[in-house]
Amino acid sequence: MSKNIKIYIAVLVFILILILIGDYNKPKPIDWRPTYSVNDKIPFGLYVFDKEINGILKNQKVERIPDITPYEFLDSKYNEDSLIETYTVRGTFINISQQNNIDDQSIKEIMYFVSHGNNAFLSMTNFPKTLSDSLKFEYSSNLLQTENASVWMANKKVSPKIYKATTDISDYFTKIDTANTTVLGYEGNPKIKKNINFIKIPYKGGFFFLHTHPVAFTNYNLLKKDRYQYTENLLSYIPKGDVFWYTKSPNDENISGSPLRYILSQPALKWAWYLFLIGMLIFMLFNAKRKQRIVPILQPLSNLTIDFTKTIGNLYYQEGDHKNIIDKKIIYFLERIRTEYLIDTAKLDDEFIKKLHHKTGKDEKDIQELVFLINEYRNSYHANIEADLIRINNAIEKILH
Numbered sequence: 001m002s003k004n005i006k007i008y009i010a011v012l013v014f015i016l017i018l019i020l021i022g023d024y025n026k027p028k029p030i031d032w033r034p035t036y037s038v039n040d041k042i043p044f045g046l047y048v049f050d051k052e053i054n055g056i057l058k059n060q061k062v063e064r065i066p067d068i069t070p071y072e073f074l075d076s077k078y079n080e081d082s083l084i085e086t087y088t089v090r091g092t093f094i095n096i097s098q099q100n101n102i103d104d105q106s107i108k109e110i111m112y113f114v115s116h117g118n119n120a121f122l123s124m125t126n127f128p129k130t131l132s133d134s135l136k137f138e139y140s141s142n143l144l145q146t147e148n149a150s151v152w153m154a155n156k157k158v159s160p161k162i163y164k165a166t167t168d169i170s171d172y173f174t175k176i177d178t179a180n181t182t183v184l185g186y187e188g189n190p191k192i193k194k195n196i197n198f199i200k201i202p203y204k205g206g207f208f209f210l211h212t213h214p215v216a217f218t219n220y221n222l223l224k225k226d227r228y229q230y231t232e233n234l235l236s237y238i239p240k241g242d243v244f245w246y247t248k249s250p251n252d253e254n255i256s257g258s259p260l261r262y263i264l265s266q267p268a269l270k271w272a273w274y275l276f277l278i279g280m281l282i283f284m285l286f287n288a289k290r291k292q293r294i295v296p297i298l299q300p301l302s303n304l305t306i307d308f309t310k311t312i313g314n315l316y317y318q319e320g321d322h323k324n325i326i327d328k329k330i331i332y333f334l335e336r337i338r339t340e341y342l343i344d345t346a347k348l349d350d351e352f353i354k355k356l357h358h359k360t361g362k363d364e365k366d367i368q369e370l371v372f373l374i375n376e377y378r379n380s381y382h383a384n385i386e387a388d389l390i391r392i393n394n395a396i397e398k399i400l401h
Helices: 003-024 047-056 070-076 104-115 129-135 227-235 250-254 261-265 267-287 304-319 322-341 350-360 364-379 385-400
Strands: 062-065 091-096 119-123 138-144 150-153 162-164 169-175 182-189 193-203 206-211 242-246
Touching (some): 003 267, 047 227, 070 091, 070 104, 070 242, 091 104, 104 129, 104 193, 104 206, 129 193, 138 182, 150 227, 169 182, 322 364, 322 385, 364 385
Parallel strands (some): 062 242, 091 119, 091 242
Antiparallel strands (some): 138 169, 150 162, 169 193, 193 206
8 A cells, every 4th residue: 555545544534533523512403394204203294193193093093105196095995896886995084294295186086085975184284276166265374473373172172272382373264164164273362363273174975174283293293291182182073983194295205215315314424425435536536647657767878989089099199199199180170170161171271261260250369370280280390299289189179169
């Protein structure tokens, strides 16, 4: 394992420890979503009611309908083969939800079910238009805050007690068919104004029980002191017999089938998973760079011509053949002048000096000195040939470098 990878892992572990320390004493935030789901233990779930409904509706069979629509359930119970077409089951259909979660086809089927001598108990804040038009009622909203809100039963024999509302209330019936509708409950402020929130309406062979305060069935309400008594009073109007409870919540349709569903549903596990993904992404980014092997440093090939020249020069010098060296240097110099500057070297006179001066830019006195030394070497005898070699070599170096 490379040093960089160890550093990345150490940083990720350090960040994870900081997150765990920060969340250790942090209280879990309360989920106030009104899910009305039997699986939710949050304040506005129906988990407690689901566990207690059999105790409240004693000696009554409660059948839950969690996965199919009311239409699919009731239609499967309808017998068309008998002489008298009717349902094979009898009892009360109930539904508790924040908003209407029943489709139009199912509402029509529920009404048909009630018309055959059965009942329906619906507690919601928004009723289907098909139902309100058929039963001739209207409802509205007028927010009343919790400190001024109460709920109570219309029939004092059922319960004379007034219960303080656990949440703000707003929905109530504004118009009913007084000739056929029975008022069963109220909400509001008993001393100032009361609004109808619970009614009973006959429909052909059965009855509809409609309630606008579904919060009464939630965990938050049932666990508040004596509020469960109000819920029991509401359900006491359900006739004896089987109960068919449509428990499917709109939120249930959004439940993911992913294997990570539980991890993503828990804040601590969710952030741990996200941190892992971020860490892996950082690791991949840093290690995605192309790793290239070290390129060896190759020494440039030596100039064998220069080495050869040095060798020959050293050989002449060691042999003491200074005259030959001077001749070779003069020949080499004049060859350079001819090939690089295209100057005729047959005569080393003033004309040669001027041309070489203009083309090389070297000092004219240095060029004159070199020409003088070459001509003097060629035309005279030299007693100290080694000194001549040094002088001519220095003069050539000034011109060529």
